Amino acid sequence: MKNRREFLIKSALGVGGLITAPSWLHGAPAIIKSFNKPNSLINGVQIGTITYSYRSMPDQSLEANLKYILDSGISAVELMGEPVEYFAGMPTPEFDRRRGFQLGWKQRSGESLSSDEQAEWTELRKEMDAYGKQVAEWRSNVDFKKFEQVKKMFKDAGVGIYAFKPNAFNQSNSDAEIAYGMKAAKILGASHVTLEHPDDDAHTLRLGKLGEKHKMGIGYHGHEQQTFTFWDTALEQSSKNGLNFDSGHYVAAGHTDMMELIQKQNKHIYSMHIKDRQAPANGKGNLPWGQGDTPLKELLTMMRDKKFKFPATIELEYEVPANSDAVAEVQKCLEYCRKALG
CATH class of the missing domain: 3.20.20.150 (Divalent-metal-dependent TIM barrel enzymes)
Structure with a gap:
């Protein structure tokens, strides 16, 4: 166990010259714990x-x-x-959430949606509302x-x-x-x-x-x-x-x-x-x-x-x-x- 501990300490620091320092030995467990983080x-x-x-x-x-x-x-x-x-x-959504965020952000920013975008946004809102209820149910349990x-x-x-x-x-x-x-x-x-x-x-x-x-x-x-x-x-x-x-x-x-x-x-x-x-x-x-x-x-x-x-x-x-x-x-x-x- 002593040899294994010394190996871990040396590996963690990679500085052999510090091995003999008494103050360093007291901090060895903490050094190993934080190694490579x-x-x-x-x-x-x-x-x-x-x-x-x-x-x-x-x-x-x-x-x-x-x-x-x-x-x-x-x-x-x-x-x-x-x-x-x-x-x-x-639950994961079955609709394009990114597209929903894009259209929603565009509307909130005061930009006008085209007729096609408005129709798309209307359908996405329905799907988003239904998904929101599904998520709320999941969160309650x-x-x-x-x-x-x-x-x-x-x-x-x-x-x-x-x-x-x-x-x-x-x-x-x-x-x-x-x-x-x-x-x-x-x-x-x-x-x-x-x-x-x-x-x-x-x-x-x-x-x-x-x-x-x-x-x-x-x-x-x-x-x-x-x-x-x-x-x-x-x-x-x-x-x-x-x-x-x-x-x-x-x-x-x-x-x-x-x-x-x-x-x-x-x-x-x-x-x-x-x-x-x-x-x-x-x-x-x-x-x-x-x-x-x-x-x-x-x-x-x-x-x-x-x-x-x-x-x-x-x-x-x-x-x-x-x-x-x-x-x-x-x-x-x-x-x-x-x-x-x-």
Whole structure:
């Protein structure tokens, strides 16, 4: 056993000269336990990613997503709902969900649907409504042991789960479904759930009160509708309401007071998405990091210097080059963070 232990220690470190150091020997079990695991906590700033970043990868299973995270060098994550819920047994849809999201987003953005698109959207809505009822029934009888299994799987791999984003917190979802989503998040180890800001004061009040009941934070995400006062009403309604701030979208909206907003709201920010977008004068594009107008380096160094505790979530939204893939691009984003925080 003694020889085996020495072999493991030497293999884990690969530095024979340290073997004789007494202080090192006391830390050997911890070193072995963390060997070959990712670490994206950089000078006090937790860099994570959202699994949405890997949407272009061919395999969207939970196991594949975990491998993408590990290959990216990421040690903390915001999990989208679908990979987790499918792993837990949620029924799979028989319609084109992506097309439904495209048409729904187009309509919500104020764009007109063509007559063919409107007919397609009408049929998709019927299928989506029927599927929503099927999912709600599944959620009411779910075996939460599957979520315990997910937490262990990620923990054993060295990845913490700080946020969970299932499609369970909309106005159309029942209190029971919302409670399900919050319970699942708690089991996963998340401090908060995330969702798009509903632009509905009654609903943010409802979610905040349910968050208080279930002891779960709610981080509201925004796109270009974000402003300096965007979250004020939700924050006044409940101590559990908070921000899932998006730095890139804020810049694309034309605002120049992002650093002041983050300093003001840092205690209410559960997590923050980071990406490099252009200001309106430059086209609002999503670009490889360092090419846009988001002050990423300044933002990250402020988090480091002021010891802000919320994680910075890499959200890969720029076009993946033909000779690359999402994992390689998330690696590049993480390396950008390492250099900025070095």
